[in-house]
Amino acid sequence: MTLKSFFEGARDGRLTAVRCTACGGLAIPPKEFCPACGKRGWQAAPLSGSGTIASYTVIRVAPRKFAPEAPYALAQVRLAEGVSILGRIVDVPLDRLAIGLAVKFHPLVRGDQTGIAFGPA
């Protein structure tokens, strides 16, 4: 799976990992060699998009180009399938953020850019 196809899928609301054909291990984003077994054979593995917050922060001092969006929330989200990814948290009040909070994948589309984000489950 290329980065281009990953982000095209994400733009349409599909979060996709890759599954090792040797040991069944999952990876997101894709890697060349399987971190679990060292083999190099993958197939696309669509994820449910459901997960829980493993850690989070609210960015208040932002880089120049993100300053107008601050404050905004970022979280490491543990997906139901076991892998994790960093994403924005959107549509959740900042004072409701908590480790363990259930969230659902929600693409963050800005022009031709697609980012990883999660909203309320």
Next chain:
Amino acid sequence: MRRVAVIGVGVTKFGRHDRSSGELFAEAAVEALADAELEPSAIQALYYGNVVGGETEKQLHCGPQAASILGITGVPTTRFETACASSHAAFRHAVMEVGAGISDIVMVGGGERVLNVPTEDSTEYFAYASDAIWEQPLGLTFPGVFALVARAHMHKHGTTEEQMAAVAVKNHRHGTLNPKAQFRKEITLEQVMTSAKVADPLKLYDCCPFSDGGAAVILASEDVARSRKRAVWVLGSSAASDWMLIGDKPDLSRVLATERAAAAAYRQAGLGPQDVDVVELHDCFTIAEIVATEGLGLFEPGMGGVAAEKGWTSLGGKVPVNPSGGLKAKGHPIGATGAAQVAEIVTQLRGEAGPRQVGGAKTGLVHTLGGNTATVVVSVLGRE
């Protein structure tokens, strides 16, 4: 490997300067040469750390530039970039060059200038040390990375914001004893707790400052160093990495690169955490010091915050950590930080640290972390 020693150190005052990173490095290098009682022509190679020169000074190719400013052109130079661990990575490679018998006298240093650009820009440049495809477009910042670490540590171990604040209070107190520190004033727990939020739960006083500065150390082979009474020996120097992406790190309450690099450095030295008398470690954020004291084995996992709160890491405590004031108070000119930390431990082991001296220190440890916790370098130094 031949034995390798540090025979000279030099550091500029950290803070705001109206000089280039190359000039700042050169000031430190001149001091290191005088300290080592060497002529510049004795230097056989330069290992150099610089991180955001391309952004803040429009300057790449900093190695030969630094050598040229110093007037030692001709020697091989290399610029190292491992984010905030750059000049400690340079140090490790220089140790290998001398240890391997390729050179007898090598200079390691670094210089950084960032206070010539606005904070919104330096915040962006530092964020370049996170992934450009998966993380920067989300607006992840350097404080944001450690805020995620802090939340995970608080959740797993019950670490409190007050315990993090205790690290800042302690390092500022130590900084008052260091004439080269950027901040030389004490702060209160209350001041930390009520300072502006940067990336929850981290507040302004949980964060080290942006700094300009330079540092240099001179390494020598055993033959050169043997007759020198003030030589400090490199007992171990090791580096490790971890997953680049936050999403791939299995437990944000730990820094695995610290644990790996420390294990290897202790093994090289034939020592363990119980043997360490003084530590300079990477407190880019208060939580970073707490997690590092655990990863280095100085305290059990979950006890780093307690150790700070109880004064175990203060001067006069069980294991004094960051007697220089650390990155928090001494300052953090990122490309120079690792060499400056080495310089502090050398000064401590020589017994020349004045009012911040850790009495009787024989073994010291230096820990430097790169950016998003994906790089760590650990060195163990000792005197005869």
